Amino acid sequence: MHTVNDNIGNFYFNPSTIPGVQVGDTIHWQWVQGSHTTTSSTIPVGALAWNSPITSSAQVYEYKVNVAGQYNYVCTPHAGMGQVGSFVASAPAPTLSVTPPNHNVDAEAGSTTFNVSSNSNWIASSDQTWCTVTPSGSGNATIIANYTENTTWENRVASITVTVNGIAPVIVTVTQDASTVGINKQELTGVSFYPNPANDMIKLTLPSSGSFEMAIVDLNGRILINRILEGSAFYQVQVSGLLPGLYFTRIRNDSESTVKQLIINR
Numbered sequence: 001m002h003t004v005n006d007n008i009g010n011f012y013f014n015p016s017t018i019p020g021v022q023v024g025d026t027i028h029w030q031w032v033q034g035s036h037t038t039t040s041s042t043i044p045v046g047a048l049a050w051n052s053p054i055t056s057s058a059q060v061y062e063y064k065v066n067v068a069g070q071y072n073y074v075c076t077p078h079a080g081m082g083q084v085g086s087f088v089a090s091a092p093a094p095t096l097s098v099t100p101p102n103h104n105v106d107a108e109a110g111s112t113t114f115n116v117s118s119n120s121n122w123i124a125s126s127d128q129t130w131c132t133v134t135p136s137g138s139g140n141a142t143i144i145a146n147y148t149e150n151t152t153w154e155n156r157v158a159s160i161t162v163t164v165n166g167i168a169p170v171i172v173t174v175t176q177d178a179s180t181v182g183i184n185k186q187e188l189t190g191v192s193f194y195p196n197p198a199n200d201m202i203k204l205t206l207p208s209s210g211s212f213e214m215a216i217v218d219l220n221g222r223i224l225i226n227r228i229l230e231g232s233a234f235y236q237v238q239v240s241g242l243l244p245g246l247y248f249t250r251i252r253n254d255s256e257s258t259v260k261q262l263i264i265n266r
Helices: 076-081
Strands: 003-009 012-014 017-022 026-031 036-042 051-054 060-064 069-074 084-090 096-099 102-105 110-118 121-126 131-133 136-138 141-147 156-163 170-176 192-194 201-205 211-217 223-230 234-238 245-252 256-264
Touching: 003 017, 003 036, 026 051, 036 076, 051 060, 069 076, 096 170, 102 110, 110 156, 121 131, 121 141, 131 156, 136 141, 141 156, 141 170, 211 234, 223 234
Parallel strands: 003 026, 017 084, 102 170
Antiparallel strands: 003 012, 026 060, 036 051, 036 069, 069 084, 096 110, 110 141, 121 136, 121 156, 131 141, 156 170, 192 201, 201 234, 211 223, 211 245, 245 256
16 A cells, blocks of 8 residues: 655645545645644544644644545634545455465375465355365465365365455365375285175174274265274174265274275165
8 A cells, every 4th residue: 555645735735635545545644834734524434533733843644544435624724715625545456365376285184274365354165075264364364274084095185265255266275195094004904894785784804803993984085984893803883874875994903904995775
């Protein structure tokens, strides 16, 4: 924003109508000669009134414009002689930028941030349920994007749309790595389950009676069933709460893991 100058002499404001004022500008009254004031007469609701002498000993007064609308002001002793002034303050054109355009994150759950630069109120939304974001804000701020663990074998991308009224939205992305289960660990063998396709229950056979974690996840990586299996090599797991479709069953211990497809078919 910029400073707008208005000179004061006998008996005038120059210019009497200040052009091109925007919210955020500063009006600068400069004494030239005489003894005067700059005094608000009618101003927008919410704007601050002002009343300041402009004389040889108080030569400058500045006023920050924070509200859009019509402003009228006078020199109090000389208003009847026509020493009046005015300006119309317009809201600045909305601006919006969001950086960086993308964050690459690993498969583990976590959070990352985007920087918003704007002079307006904004809203943000994610097109993926596994990634949630700060829903709204005003001006320069930070969007926090929280993401869940990616338990699938493929990278996935969440698009975050940031919107300000009157201008095109900005879209940034979070790109999450695929799961590394089965890459950093040895393959767990001897695991089987049936029936597959399943209806209400699966019977699970493990290679030993140790401690295992079993998780059933959907194609978006959401963990729908999670169990700690201990003390036996045979288990029955209820899957009646799952909708028909394709899922992944992940079974792992401290050193080994495996992922198998599971079909629910009713």
